[in-house]
Amino acid sequence: MYNYDYAVPEELKPAKTELENLIHLVQDEVRDEFTFRYEYIGSSSRKRNLVTYDKQSNIGFDFDVNLYVNDDDEHYSPEEIRRILFDAFKKHAYKFGYNNFENSTSVITIKFVDRRHSLVKHSCDFAVVYDGKNGQQYIRFNKEKNTFTWEYRSKGFEGLEKKADWLKKHGLWNEVRDLYLYLKNTNKNPDRHSRSIYAETINDLYNHHCIQKK
DSSP states (O other): OOEEEEEEEEEHHHHHHHHHHHHHHHHHTTTTOEEEEEEOOOOSSTTTTOOOEEETEEEEEEEEEEEEEEEETTTHHHHHHHHHHHHHHHHHHHGGOOOOEEEOOOEEEEEEEEEGGEEEEEEEEEEEEETTTTTTEEEEETTTTTTTEEEEEEGGTTHHHHHHHHHHHHOOOOHHHHHHHHHHHOOOTTOOHHHHHHHHHHHHHHHHHHHOOO
């Protein structure tokens, strides 16, 4: 059981500023290979304001960011894209205090760790994505086979932000905040990222209230 609570924007601003400065350095670093844009998504989105942290443990703020790589002609394989980005983040991240890096299944994770106090001050998960006609794809790392492939998002991620907008429009955002915090605090899977918990929250409440209205 965790003790997550919501952060206020003023608490997040310094960390976001440094994170964005890092992203800009990475954009410059990989420019000869490809360009990319970035976007805070899900709970980290500026209009959602659902970033959490646990004051009673070593779990700080966590951000979710999508990286949209411009490689329409497919000059680079999924493995090359992920490795180029991972190496670039690792090269520059130390300048901002980040000292822990991981190639997870669906994201590149960086953490700002206070090793002296075993404290994760904040972290960020970067997913490399592409929006196509048939939905969003992301680069997936299969650790057992050591392979990287483009995979479609599960159906639970389809139309997620439109559903979130609907919930907000109908005055249900406090329910979103309550359920999301509850699911974060009762999550027993350390490999389950915030973006998945956010998707479950939005889908559960959207489906529940839509059925009622129908």
